[in-house]
Amino acid sequence: MSPPLLQVNDLKKHFPVKSGLFGRKSEFVYAVDGVSFEIARGETLSLVGESGCGKSTVGRAILRLFDITAGQVILDGQRIDDAHPGTMRQMRRRVQVVFQDPFSSLNPRMRVRDILAEPIRNFGLAKSAEDLEVRVTSLMDTVRLPREALNRRPHEFSGGQRQRIGIARALAAEPELIVCDEAVSALDVSVKAQIVNLLQDLQSEFGLALLFISHDLAIVEHMTHRVAVMYLGKIVEIAPRREIFAAPRHPYTRALLSAVPLPEPGAQRNPIILKGDVPSPINPPKGCRFHTRCPLVFDRCRVEEPVLRATGTEQWVACHLEDGAVATSG
């Protein structure tokens, strides 16, 4: 069995919080605190969770937009979290990104042609000027934008069209993995569906792996292979789509899923309403990080941090309730 395309081992990213007169670094935001997962070639892994749980930080760490605090990011058997700038530049080609905001993710002063040519030139993918032109026009065909649009600037496009340009830029580098950081969250429902379908088509066409970071569970259910649920910088449950949506194990996953509206009038789901707010990632709770809001909390949760335990063939849950003999059940 070949190694997975991407392997993330115990990834940690702590951001220093500057305080005091001379900016002494006294506190840290534990944005991501020990996250591990794998993505196979051609697979979609969705990272879900509420705002501020660290899912975007995971994506940015994989792109190496900053140095991580601890852990490993391994792309195709090669560590990229500590790679030298020269090696890193070559590795960057294989992981690309599509951002949430279609308005700020394209430089307003560049023509679409130059935006798409940037990665092609950087990675030396085009052999000649003609080859560059062929690549750029075929990218426009791939994302179903008119070729005439190449000479326009981003402000002349709608949100959905801009997101297509962003996808074309990511594809220009011929990547193996695309990190979609809330890539469809800012779009209208109809446009959202178009972009999701486009991503799925591209995935099957180029064998792309996708790390789909989202808080929109309806979209995730539509397109993903596996789902990882994050809470306060940790993965609480990771499982294939069917298991997550049919038989969620972690109380947080259940609460999250119960909040998804049903597309049928009058349908009721009895949402599990969590009490209180998400605790601060500067000072996360001891024990299980979810214990302050968990409806099924018991003594052990307050002292001991649960590890991810296999509960099914491909399902892992970080909850003490899954530790064999436990009285309560949800």
Add this chain to the structure above:
Amino acid sequence: MTDTTVNPQALPAGLVLAPQLPEILRPVTIRRGFIGFLRGHPTVAIGGALLLALVLIAIFAPYLWTVDPTALAPAKRTRAPSADFWFGTDVLGRDIYSRVLFGARVSLTVGLSVAIFASVAGLAIGMVSGFIRWADGILMRFMDGLMSIPPILLAIALMALTRGSVGNVILAITVAEIPRVSRLVRSVVLSLREQPYVDAAVACGTRTPMIILRHILPNTLAPMLVQATYICASAMITEAILSFIGAGTPPTIPSWGNIMAEGRALWQVKPYIVFFPAAFLSVTVLAVNLLGDGLRDALDPRMAKRL
């Protein structure tokens, strides 16, 4: 606006058709080219035209019926404006019209040079402190220090260290203006660095120098240009102040500041000596400020004209 017309008979009972709303928004016409831009932004057009006129006056001063601005004529001292001496003569009998026109050269040279030098230096310092974190603290504390001294005092102090010449005046005012520009550039760079398109460029393998050149610099130019016009205006005023108190342009070179200084003692009996250079200074500063305000509105869509 839709052109759908509703047949009143087709409406269900109890519903009335809403009256046609008056047209409050003028139809948008797309203006193209330089002329179109000026028509869309009259402030830029007026400010630019005034400034252009003053620049032309400064350049062609020798051909605009002027005499040697330093020629003394003791017999014709303090004449009132007349057909011979349009703006009158000063205490030494020099023609004020000629002096004011030649004085425009000093003011505009100082204004434009300071704007250019301060922008370039401020851009460099702002870029460095926006990009290199450890240099940021040192540079910005130094700039804070400079900013804590009023620009005029700083310029006077610097002039006290050197001989009075136009070059030294430019240098002194530039040093005083640099902190403001570098603060502005730094803040713009810091906000641009957080833009997703910069992250995307990093992910695309673009090297840092290219990121600065292609993604950061072009997007700092618009606020820079606006700031440069304000610096130009304030530099002209500072130059006039320095010359007025005798710390600026040497008295051998006519400048609006030293013409006013020489007329100061007589201003109650011969007000025209002070009036003409002061009027020119005000109009020039107004022109530059109008241009700056217009450019700010034109370049920043968030400041777009309100109804």
